[in-house]
Amino acid sequence: MPKIVIPTALRQYAGNTAAVDVQGATAGEVLASLTTQHPDLKKHLYDANGKLRSFVNVFVNDEDIRGLQNENTPVKETDDVSIIPAIAGGVGAEARTASSLPDLSKDEIARYSRHLIMPEVGMDGQRKLKAASILLIGTGGLGSPLGLYLAAAGIGRLGLVDFDVVDHSNLQRQIVHGTKDVGRPKIQSAKDRLSDINPHVQLDTYETALRAENALDIIKNYDIVIDGTDNFQTRYLANDASVLLGKPNVYGSIFRFDGQASVFYPGGGGPCYRCLYPEPPPPGLVPSCAEGGVLGILPGIIGVIQATEAIKLIIGEGEPLIGRLLLFDALKMKFRELKLRKNPECPLCGENPTIKELIDYDAFCGITPPQPEPKVEAVSDWEVTPAQLKAELDSGKQITIIDVREPHEWQIGNLEQYGSKLIPLGQFPSRVNELNSDDEIVVHCKMGGRSAKAYGVLKEAGFKKIRNLKGGILAWADQVDPNMPKY
Amino acid sequence: MSVRLTTDHLETIRQHGERTFPEECGGLLLGVVENGERVIRDVLPLENIRKDSRHNRVELNPLDYAKAEREAAKRDLGVWGYYHSHPNHPAIPSGFDLDHAPFVEWSYLIVSVRDGKAEEVRAWTVREDRSQFDEEEIINA
Numbered sequence: 001m002p003k004i005v006i007p008t009a010l011r012q013y014a015g016n017t018a019a020v021d022v023q024g025a026t027a028g029e030v031l032a033s034l035t036t037q038h039p040d041l042k043k044h045l046y047d048a049n050g051k052l053r054s055f056v057n058v059f060v061n062d063e064d065i066r067g068l069q070n071e072n073t074p075v076k077e078t079d080d081v082s083i084i085p086a087i088a089g090g091v092g093a094e095a096r097t098a099s100s101l102p103d104l105s106k107d108e109i110a111r112y113s114r115h116l117i118m119p120e121v122g123m124d125g126q127r128k129l130k131a132a133s134i135l136l137i138g139t140g141g142l143g144s145p146l147g148l149y150l151a152a153a154g155i156g157r158l159g160l161v162d163f164d165v166v167d168h169s170n171l172q173r174q175i176v177h178g179t180k181d182v183g184r185p186k187i188q189s190a191k192d193r194l195s196d197i198n199p200h201v202q203l204d205t206y207e208t209a210l211r212a213e214n215a216l217d218i219i220k221n222y223d224i225v226i227d228g229t230d231n232f233q234t235r236y237l238a239n240d241a242s243v244l245l246g247k248p249n250v251y252g253s254i255f256r257f258d259g260q261a262s263v264f265y266p267g268g269g270g271p272c273y274r275c276l277y278p279e280p281p282p283p284g285l286v287p288s289c290a291e292g293g294v295l296g297i298l299p300g301i302i303g304v305i306q307a308t309e310a311i312k313l314i315i316g317e318g319e320p321l322i323g324r325l326l327l328f329d330a331l332k333m334k335f336r337e338l339k340l341r342k343n344p345e346c347p348l349c350g351e352n353p354t355i356k357e358l359i360d361y362d363a364f365c366g367i368t369p370p371q372p373e374p375k376v377e378a379v380s381d382w383e384v385t386p387a388q389l390k391a392e393l394d395s396g397k398q399i400t401i402i403d404v405r406e407p408h409e410w411q412i413g414n415l416e417q418y419g420s421k422l423i424p425l426g427q428f429p430s431r432v433n434e435l436n437s438d439d440e441i442v443v444h445c446k447m448g449g450r451s452a453k454a455y456g457v458l459k460e461a462g463f464k465k466i467r468n469l470k471g472g473i474l475a476w477a478d479q480v481d482p483n484m485p486k487y
Numbered sequence: 488m489s490v491r492l493t494t495d496h497l498e499t500i501r502q503h504g505e506r507t508f509p510e511e512c513g514g515l516l517l518g519v520v521e522n523g524e525r526v527i528r529d530v531l532p533l534e535n536i537r538k539d540s541r542h543n544r545v546e547l548n549p550l551d552y553a554k555a556e557r558e559a560a561k562r563d564l565g566v567w568g569y570y571h572s573h574p575n576h577p578a579i580p581s582g583f584d585l586d587h588a589p590f591v592e593w594s595y596l597i598v599s600v601r602d603g604k605a606e607e608v609r610a611w612t613v614r615e616d617r618s619q620f621d622e623e624e625i626i627n628a
Contacts, residue, residue: 007556008565009590018560044590055589057549064549084552085589088537089571089597090511090544091581124618246543267540267583316582316618351538 002075004034005082006041013040022081027058028071030081045083055086090267091246101127102156108200112154125315126154130200132314133157135222137210137238139190140164141289141299142228142252142306144176149307151194155314157202158194159222162186163209169487173296210234212358215241224310226250228303230289232280233361239264239273240358243348248322249273250309252302255287257295259302259328262340263309263321266349270322275343275350283366298330382455384442384467386476393418400439404428404454405446405473413473413485415444425450428457437463444469444476446487489624490516490525490568490594490610497627501605503532504572504598511535511545515552516568516594517559524626525567525594531555544583545571568594570608575601578609580620588613594623 003019014020015038022037024030035042047053058065059082065073075081104112104126115121121129134155136143139162150158164186166177174186181189187205194203206218210229219225219241227238227249235253242249248265251273264272305326312318325338347354362368384392393399401420403410410422423431425445435441441463443451448471455468469476477484503512512535518527533555535545552566559565573579578599580588588595595611611620 005553005556007552007590008559008567009592011565012592018556055587059549059553062550062553082553084549086546086549086587087513087515087552087569087589088544088546088587089513089569089581089584089595090540091573091576091583243540246540267544268586313582316585349539353539 002030002077002079002081004030005080007083007085009085010041010044010083013044014038025075026071027060027065027068027073027075027081030075031058031071057084057086058082059084102130103127104130105200108154111198111200115153120317121315125317128314128316129154129311130156132224133159133222134224134226134310135159135161135219136226136228137161137234138228138230139174139176139186140170140228141173141230141254141294141296142226142303143190144174145300145303146226146228146307146310147176147190147194148197149304150310151198151201151203153307153311154198155201155310157204157222159204159206159218160187160190160194161206161208161210161218162190163207173294173299175300210237212237212361215358216245219247220245222247224248224250224313226252226306226310228252228306230254232286232365233367235273236280236364237358237361240348240355243267243272244357248313250306250313250321252299252306254294254298254302255289256292257298257330259298259330260325261302261305261309261321261328262325263313265320265322266342268320268322269342271340271342272346272349274348275346276325276340278343278347280365295330298328301328301330382467383470385470386479389442389469389476390480398440400435400441402435402441402443402454403445403473404443404451409446409487412487413477415473415476423454425454428454432457432461435463437461437465439465441466442469443467445472447472447474488523488525488594488612489626490527490596491626491628492516492527492530494627496527496530497608497625499530499532500570500596500598500608504574504600504605505603507535507572508600508603509574510541511537511543511572511574513545513547513569513571515547515555515566516570516596517555517562517564518567519564520567527567527594528562528564530570542574543576567592568596570596570598572598572600572605578607580611585613585617585620588617588620591615591617595620596625 001021004022005019006014022030022033024033045056060073060079112126115126132155136146139160166181166184166186166189176193177189185207187207191203191205215237225242225247243266246267250263252261266272309321312320323340325340327336344351401415401418403420403422404425406424414420443454445451451468458466474486477486514532516527517529533547533551536548537544537546555566578597591613598608599606610623610625612623
């Protein structure tokens with residue numbers, strides 16, 4: 001008959017014996033035999049859903065059944081089966097001792113009453129929220145709903161990192177900022193709004209970009225990191241710094257009508273962002289929201305999912321998105337879920353990590369940091385400034401203007417009054433034959449990037465008299481025509 | 488319940504924390520339960536088998552645990568607790584500690600080690616419903 005060795009702490013539920021004789025031919029059967037004989041053991045070994053508790057390891061002789069066939073692992077008459085606790089610890093996200101949690105004032109109790117009456121939150125949960133600190137990287141599309149709801153929920157301390165100022169084009173989705181805030185630093189505008197929502201929340205502001213030089217110093221003061229940025233440099237930086245400091249990183253990203261969310265937390269047994277994407281895509285391959293657009297509501301949905309996950313981590317309720325990637329499609333109105341596994345080869349959180357400190361994330365992502373702009377703007381001979389172009393057109397010079405943007409951008413504003421013609425960049429190579437190489441040609445797009453590519457196509461095709469409109473139609477709006485709408 | 492340890496036991500825990508700083512360390516507490524106290528008779532420093540995040544994570548080898556149980560049984564003792572270090576953090580259990588605390592019957596000792604110097608050692612137990620830790624008294628005798 002096989003024996004099961006019981007750990008000291010549980011012997012009182014097993015008739016005070018160190019080893020119990022059991023029946024069965026598999027690990028699952030002998031465990032069932034054990035809990036039939038000693039029903040009191042059940043709640044110590046299994047959770048409320050009937051699953052073996054995470055700390056319960058079952059070994060057959062010297063091998064963990066997880067490395068064998070789990071509960072189907074065969075057990076022979078002579079085998080020793082042992083229940084061995086998994087023992088782990090460490091400095092973690094948050095302290096959860098009753099004695100170390102702050103008390104709630106009468107005002108706070110009134111404010112949070114809808115939380116307090118739910119047993120999953122209750123007084124202890126609300127005090128955990130008050131004791132918690134969360135760093136929000138970015139106060140834009142995702143940062144807005146995150147800040148609003150986390151402040152309202154009573155997180156004790158929120159850190160806000162942003163270097164940007166509020167622009168008209170932000171207001172379609174960045175609902176923490178208002179029309180009256182345009183031109184103000186985003187963190188100032190966000191701070192005003194959040195302290196109005198909940199004066200009990202301490203707000204720390206960092207008017208800076210998160211960089212390798214400051215990331216560890218800023219993040220170390222918070223329990224949870226929430227990444228609300230939409231560039232790869234910051235995403236890898238936030239991931240690496242969070243893993244190095246052992247903090248959970250609540251991830252969200254949005255593009256056009258699609259969103260994603262997950263919780264990256266190797267310290268909590270899950271993968272990190274690098275397990276999922278070891279390397280960034282080549283620069284320019286994945287468009288940003290500024291380039292590809294985003295449905296204004298989408299960051300609301302994804303940001304609120306991130307806020308929900310942060311709160312679950314703090315109060316310790318429910319099943320976190322650790323090891324799961326949630327995908328949302330707004331057009332289909334569907335959520336899907338992918339399982340994420342920790343990559344044992346991960347250079348950051350794998351078995352033999354090679355990344356032990358922060359790196360140069362611009363270089364890693366193939367980005368050349370922006371050079372300080374020279375005072376007098378140099379114009380190369382292949383470019384033309386909006387003012388020059390306007391002067392030439394006014395002088396009656398024949399110029400063929402080619403707009404290489406997309407039709408929906410053309411609809412916002414265009415140079416049709418000067419005879420501009422629309423040939424989207426994607427169609428350019430096949431439509432070069434519509435152009436006459438003897439004409440003076442000026443190509444333009446929104447800001448000058450895509451038209452520079454069109455310029456290259458024409459050059460290759462042997463065109464000589466071509467120039468690119470420097471700064472695109474946005475520069476035209478700034479320098480020539482204030483009635484031209486900007487987007 | 489309270490936990491009883493000698494000054495030597497506490498010193499073993501402190502020294503283990505200092506030796507392994509800035510990484511975390513851990514070990515087991517062998518003893519008996521007598522008159523409502525966990526009386527510790529031996530402190531067993533063990534290896535941290537974590538490969539990553541060793542500065543804020545410790546994990547013990549399950550086979551070391553099994554061996555400790557066998558050794559303890561020979562001496563009529565049992566494994567009644569576990570200690571670990573918190574480098575540059577207070578000796579207060581984290582959420583991670585709570586999620587990974589195996590037994591409500593155990594004493595959990597934490598030593599805070601600041602800049603390589605061991606400071607306070609505090610003892611904690613897990614509530615029956617596993618919702619949180621409560622501090623327990625260390626009787627040093």
